[in-house]
Amino acid sequence: MTAGSSPAAAPAPAAPAPAADVRRAGRWLFRAGVVFLCAWVLVPIYLLMVNALSAPADVTGFPKRLVPGFDPGSLAFFLRFQGVAEALWNSVQVAAVTMVLSIGIGAPAGYALSRFDFPGKGMFRLLVIMTRAFPLPLLALPLAVLFIRTGLDDSIVGLALVHTTLALPFAVLITFSLFSGIPVELEEAAWTLGCTRLQAVLRVVMPLALPGIAASAVFAFVISWNEVFAAAVLTIQNRTLTAFLLQSLDVSPLPLKFAGGAALVIPALVFIFAVRRYLFAMWGIANR
Amino acid sequence: MAEIRIRGVAKTFGSFTALHSVDLTIRDREFLVLLGASGCGKTTLLRIVAGLETASAGEVWIGERRVDGLAPRDRGIAMVFQNYAVFPHLTVYENIAFGLRMKKLPQAEIDRRVTRNAELMHIEQLLKRYSGQLSGGQRQRVAVARALAMEPAVILMDEPLSNLDALLRLEMRAELKGVLAGSRTTTIYVTHDQVEAMSLADRIAVMNAGRIVQADDPVQVYRNPAARFVGSFIGNPPMNFLPATPAGPGAWEVAGLRLAGPAGAAGRIEFAIRPEDLAPAPEGLAATVRVVEPLGPHTLVTAEVAGAPFRAVLDSDLRVAPGDRLTLAPAADRIRWFDPETQEALT
Structure with missing residues (x-):
């Protein structure tokens, strides 16, 4: 009134x-x-x-x-505690491999989704998200058996592969919305100016998409960095920091738990905060 | 030599036919405008020539080469897009130089061509800017300079002025005409704006529903429409149409007026006249004035003839008011006749 x-x-x-x-x-x-x-x-x-x-x-x-x-x-x-330094280094390695694999596979998929019409496109997008519908504990046992058979168990690459499947849907969706936001005409103009499809992507699309792709990479890194379950099940000697902390939860003193928790949370928070603009874009123009 | 020959080009999207077997030859150094309403297939045809779209059937030749299997980069074309497509991550200089760098030209030659085309388009003071710092008109200039710098055999333009405001459009239109005439390239220019088409074209190809209805010089297209569609699409206000009934050999009755017409036709045909080819006279079509719009040089009168709306452009000294009755005489040599079945012109 x-x-x-x-x-x-x-x-x-x-x-x-x-x-x-x-x-x-x-x-x-x-x-x-x-x-x-x-x-x-x-x-x-x-x-x-x-x-x-x-x-x-x-x-x-x-x-x-x-x-x-x-x-x-x-x-x-915390840092002097036996095994922490190694676990930290393992976490960094796994997260880095996850980041490279997620973007290496996810960005081309995102590009294909945004630029091409192909049969089953809608189904493909659904399936990408469906991978997150299966609870990891359900997959852990068969995965562990498979990894032991193939010799991938307790290895950086093996764990990174699992983390990649977790991070990939996000990488695909973020890069899809990213590429959709870059007008097709820019690529077409590049073709008429003498570029092949690949050259147009490298010279025109990539420079424009790079900040977003970096954001998507950071997000994949954080997903791997924070992942506990697969890390705990699939590694024994080469534990990541999350698995290491989980294992020593009962036996370690309180200060160690808090310091470990902070060591996990801070990098993730800082990274996510730095790239938040691009993560919002995932929900913004991805609904096409 | 860059004559463009389009032979039987067709395009279907699923069950929708965007182009029905189009044949068109664009002469070397000709400025051809593809004119039509949105959805008529003009942009599709342009994109097929550019290589951005593949034809479902037919051939495209540029000069002595068949290009419909080639990538855009191998066709010797340059294109200007409706939304300019200026690369946002490059400066104006690098935008104009982009295609030249792809051609691996020496730096001195790149410098020469960028400077010359920037001067031509009056953007030499913007060379260090990014597209985000440019206005729409300036971006358009960059896009044209970038295309010209390629020194292509053919320039393709897809509604390049439609995103500019009216005043800027007029200015750019005149400038484009001058620049392209000087560049001596063959040009295909797509637009839905008939004024733009009339003012720029050496030849206009009017398109409707995936077909080229008429391809002729602008005055011909205006004076002698090959089809009813052309008469109703071109001209503002468009042509007037009235039904005509036979009244003896070579004579037709239109709204009570006897006129000489085509002798060969039978049954009902259509009479057509441009609004400016009418004048008040003692004998003519009986019209009841509905709306009077004084436009300065002349007055646009919307009237009713035999129950159908009918427009006339009359001298502005003539005093008319809604409700007045006029008799409007059509200029005999400007009357056109159409077959209502085939929609084609009758002679």
Whole structure:
């Protein structure tokens, strides 16, 4: 209701009042929802940070601190812990291979989806997403058997292959929307100016798509970096950081858990934040 | 020498036929405009010549080479696109140089051609800019300069002016005509704008529903439409049509007026006259004025003749008001006749 309502409308305000109430209530509900969802994400991260950045004694002590002590003790303890450095290096390697494979396979698929009409295109897009419909535990046992038979078990490449299947749908969808956003006419102009199809892709499409492809690569990296289940089942000696932490969850002291958690979350958060614009694009123009 | 010969080119998309066996020859250095409403197949035909679309049947020849099996890059063509297709990641200079670098020309030659064509299109001060920093008109100039720099045998233009605002379009139209006449290339230019077609073309090919209805010089297309469609599509306002009934050998009755017409035809035919070929006279078609639109040099009168809408472009000194009755006499040598069955012109 505006303050300057005319005298003629004076008897009326009884009617719109409930509507205004509903609107106000709706606004409060919306705000409460936003606050709740933010808290849902931010509070665990906050607690993780506070404890990772406090001295081991503070972490185990009581009462808990709400402000981090900025003591590198927990992190130093974590990094010196037996096996952590190796696990970290394994994680980086697996994630890097996953990233290369996902983009190497996903980007051409995304390009084909955006540029060509072929029979079964809709089905293909559905199947790409369907790969995420199978729970990994269901596949883990047959995969483990298969990997042992082929000698891929407990290897960087073997685990990276599994992570690639997890990251691939996203790589395909992100690059699909990326390529769809680049006008076909630019490629056609390149053809008329003397390019082959491949040259047009390399000289015109790639420079325009590169930032988005990098974002998609980072996303694949993060998916592998955070993946626990396959890593825990398929590796024994060459554990990634997630599998290593899971394995030592019962036996390790509290500061180690927090520092390990922070070591996993921070790179993922930073990467995802850096490329968020391109990840939104996946849902934006991908609906064609 | 770059004569373009299109022989029996057809294109189907599934069950939809976009082009029905088109035959057309574009002479060396000719400026041919493909004119038609949207969906008539003109852009498809252009893209088939460019090699961006493959024909379902037929042959395309450029000069002495059959090109319909070749990639766009091997056809000796350059193209200007409706949305300009200026590469956003390259400067204006690199855009114009793009095709020349693909040809592996020496840097000195690239410099010479970029500078010359940039000057020709008045964009020499923009060479270091990116397309995001250019206006629509400037992008259009870059696209034309890029095509000209290739020094192609054939330039293909797909509605190059349709994304520009009206004033800019007029300016670019005149400029394009001058530049392309100077470049001495063969040009195919696609447009749905009849004024653009009339003003640019050496020859207009009017297309309708996947066929070329008439290909002739602009005045011929305007004065002597080969089909009813051409008369109704070209001209603003378009031709007037009225049914005619036989009234003796070589004579026809149109809305009560006896006129000399084609002798060979039988049954009902159609009388057609352009609005500007009518003048008030003691004897003529009885018209009731409905709307009067004074346009300055002349007055556009929308009237009713025998129950059908009928337009006349009359002298602006003539005082008429809605409801007035006029008798409009058609200029005898400008009357055209059409067969309502085949839609073709009768003589």
